[in-house]
Amino acid sequence: MAGTFAGKVALVTGAASGIGRAAAIRFAQEGARVFCADLNLAGAQAVAAEIGSNASAVEVDVASYASNQAMVDAVLAQAGQLDIAFLNAGFYGAAEGLDTVDEAFFDKVVAINLKGTFGGIKAVQPVIAQGGAVVVTASAAGVVGHPANPAYSAAKHGIVGLVKSCVDAFAARGARINAICPGGVETPLIGAADVAMIDPQALPRVPLRGMGSAQHVAEVALWLSSPAAGFITGQAQVLDAALLSTFAPVILPVGP
Template structure:
């Protein structure tokens, strides 16, 4: 399918994992893609995978001015912006409440929550009619995560931020949604990036299993497509059932 011919997409955190998968899939669907990342070399490597339909942009999402500059570059080159997948994020060294300190809390909030705010502020005034924004939160953005409360707090903030921005995007004829993935095998948790397959070939993940970056990318693209035109302000969980039952670790799990 070529769902996004003539469209311009911006992906942050595009140098790795979910962002890389989304950038590749946006390009396969015909979009002009801007791959933004703090790690410019990683973004450039993804651009090399994609080919001439992609450009690399350096951004530190935690920095307000850097986000403004990123969007200015997109507009200078492509003249418009249709979709923004604001996906860059940091899990950090998972520290529970006993050991997390102020510096780590501030860092995780700066990248994950303020980064989402900065990206939204940069794209909202310029995104085109019919456009869409997808922001990567986490399953840890809708339930607590004792192993990393600072990350969970930041991702909960992302969900509240996205819901609060629905009207501002609707005024431009656009939609905004959050994605809340469960565990995904990416470099964030030490797994390598994998080859992108045809969307039809993606395996169904067994109950509470780990997803692949492309599982998340496919939902991000769907949330940008006209097929999801009735959906805005949602926190879309994709977790192979991880959050679907009460206290799953306490219950026997069937075959």
């Protein structure tokens, strides 16, 4: 889909790292002017520099409504339009079960993941272009429970509800909104090194229920943002190499 986003302006949050970085690079390869937004401004600037002259960095704390608004204002001031918003910034933390989740951790996880996505949606919806698209990053943990991190799972479930609830508001502007729900992805969020970008045709085939790469997720975000997905809105697209699709493989009991 070379040149799919020529003349378009794309905003990516969480663009300093992992999935957001991969998506920012791919949107630019497809011709978009890209705004790389992140709490980590130096990281966002590094990704923008990696992309080149059609990318800019914006500092944002998605947990703040005012910061989301300032981010969108900056895009409009510099580019005059906003066609695509990939609201992807997120935080997982170090929970290892319900008893490790205290009030402060719950509030932080919900503030970044759920309130952060809501703040992005609120800032983007009034100005998104006709034919535009929003993709937000939920998780496989937004579709099924995650005993290790109930706060994260609750926030990601909330994101899926937000997307379904905002379809009409975006349709009124001729725009679409969808969520993506990745399974395990090798990014710094879970302690892996950041992704090395490759030709999309050469992406490795993912082993059943195995880990994906940030670029696998970025490619789906691009597709959902593209005219090819123009009949899709209000969906939560799982991409997980079948993690959620079947029971875990069963070792049949040995007979007597």
